[in-house]
Amino acid sequence: MTTLNEYLGQKREALLDRRARVKSGELSAVTLKASASAEGRSGVRRIRIRDFQVISDSPPDFAGYNLGPSSPELLLGALSSCLTHTYLIHASDQGVPLESLHAEVSATIDPRAGAEGHESIPVYPQDISYLVTLVSPASREDIAKLYATVEKLCPILNLLKRGNEVRGQLDHQQPGYRTTNAA
Numbered sequence: 025m026t027t028l029n030e031y032l033g034q035k036r037e038a039l040l041d042r043r044a045r046v047k048s049g050e051l052s053a054v055t056l057k058a059s060a061s062a063e064g065r066s067g068v069r070r071i072r073i074r075d076f077q078v079i080s081d082s083p084p085d086f087a088g089y090n091l092g093p094s095s096p097e098l099l100l101g102a103l104s105s106c107l108t109h110t111y112l113i114h115a116s117d118q119g120v121p122l123e124s125l126h127a128e129v130s131a132t133i134d135p136r137a138g139a140e141g142h143e144s145i146p147v148y149p150q151d152i153s154y155l156v157t158l159v160s161p162a163s164r165e166d167i168a169k170l171y172a173t174v175e176k177l178c179p180i181l182n183l184l185k186r187g188n189e190v191r192g193q194l195d196h197q198q199p200g201y202r203t204t205n206a207a
Contacts, residue, residue: 028122035116068092086135096149100129106180107156114173120166123159130154152184 045051058073060080068091069080080095082088093101107127115122131149136142156174160167175181 028124032112032116032122035112039113039117066091069095071098096131096133099149100131100152103127103152103154103180103184104129106178107154107174110174110178110181111156111158111170114170114177115160118166118170118173120162120170121160123161125156125158127154127156154181 060069060071066089071078079092081091083090104127111125131152133149134145137145137147
């Protein structure tokens with residue numbers, strides 16, 4: 025089994041190749057897509073992203089079967105994954121050796137949100153925080169530079185910190201009638 029530092033060498037090669045492809049105009053913006061469908065009897069949400077599938081469910085106290093993480097938990101998982109990946113990218117780019125890397129994300133969500141008498145409680149996860157633990161022989165200065173880079177360039181972290189406009193539509197169809205124009 026290879027070490028994390030050996031992987032950082034592979035990551036650096038991929039990063040340099042990607043930068044060259046961006047510079048040459050070969051790479052540009054892409055559209056990311058995900059979809060979810062609710063399953064019949066269980067209400068489980070089957071999320072599809074590219075050729076991958078993830079199951080999302082609710083805990084039993086919210087009519088779920090606990091077959092997968094909830095949507096807010098998936099959001100925290102996405103942040104922890106993005107932080108970890110961004111550390112890997114920039115550690116490889118900056119030549120910072122890593123023996124190990126772990127990101128833990130937490131938030132609070134209040135089930136009373138929106139209920140009568142609790143209208144002011146946000147319905148979304150709040151007080152999001154993270155702790156990245158890394159083991160590295162690098163200097164404090166190198167680690168501080170790496171941290172600043174990740175804070176600046178981690179996509180999901182910055183989305184959550186800065187927000188983003190989200191536009192929604194609803195395509196209401198009657199039973200027995202389906203169009204192919206649904207967005």
